[in-house]
Amino acid sequence: MKRRTYHMMIAGLLTATLYNTIANLSNLSVTDLDDWLASNNQTVSIQTAVRTAQEKEQTNDSAVEEEQSSAASAAGYSSLKDTLTLSNYPKKTVTATGYTAGFESTGKTPEHPEYGITFSGVPVQRDLYSTIAADIRVFPIGTVLFIPDYGYGVVADTGSAIQGNKIDLYYPSVDAVYDNWGKKTLEVYVIKRGTGKLTAEDLNHLNENQALQVFRNEILKE
Template sequence: MMLVKTWTKRFCMTVLFLAALGTTFQCISGVKAETMKNWWLDYSNSYQEHQQQYEKHATKTISLVFKQLNKASTLSTQISSQPVIAETPKLEDAINWNQYEKHTVVATGYTAGYESTGKSPEHPGYGITYSGVKVKRDLYSTIAADLSVYPIGTILFIPGYGYGVVADKGSAIQGNDLDLYYETVEDVFNEWGKKELDVFLVQMGNGTLTEDELHKLNNNETMQVFRQQYLSTKEE
């Protein structure tokens, strides 16, 4: 019982002390209790308003971040995972041909057939060149020339045709005339015909050419990308 009275007494004294303190503050500052109450209410309302605006702004910011992340994710899925394969340039564009001596020639397409050589497929010399190698249309093709100008084995680069290796001759071929080998008459008319153009002297021949030498030229590893381009075109 005594303990309850003691705590009641202490509580009343605390309340009186706070009341006296409030009265003293009002007397000194001139601020009334009602004014303090209004300040406190204004502060509470202002704090709540700022808190709501902050939460609203934070929500918008988070939403914007998620939108940007989603957009970035969408863009990333549109990027192809397939490797980019560079297109192999044409042989004419892959090498600086100006480093070689340039010659102006008149080049005519020809075949191994009767219309060009007077030989039929039954002839023992059909398709065999003066050098002894068989006619060939490849990356390095057999061509005919005036052997006093371009000896057997001479390598020329002929724009639009490729490499030509002198393997044959002809009685009608004089000076800077060339005959370029094609497999069919249709190929001659469709792909070449007769042209005057500049060719490039890659290597002067020594008067001989073998099947093995021609095979090595056409199977040079560094040139296979260009050979495949030609063979693909040929198959089409």
């Protein structure tokens, strides 16, 4: 017991000496040092939380890609829909229409400097993962949806007419809109909720998913 008490006293003296040394060198009070340490501990906690969230998001992305890879490589899968177990994802009923980059949908002509550029800054495209418009209060920028009979849509755009549970699906031409879509009310699946931003690199990464290239040509023909 005496030895333990002795060690505790030595530790206390060393701690006090350390505080005094730092205070003298930096012109800070002990209270200031306590505040500084608390602040740095809080910063570390915030950084840890952010890092954990990023790792979780990467893990979710990897799980989706692994599921797609396994399904696409198996015999008998003839459609993009078969590559996911859609019952694993939350769904939402929406009214979906089609749009183009043209004047009839956006009021812009090819001469306009922002022609074909979405709200997120990435160009419109119809691909494995196509750009779509949504109410970003419902589906934030970057949200990935699976839309039956259309495929994957990534929320990249918004619009004054797209309010609430409405989405607008990009097609390269008016004819493609009428031939392939029109207007439908249906259930869509939320594969990944967006963070509020989307880059061209993000979209390219999605579209280069090797497991899904077998389905890409069919989409690009529209």
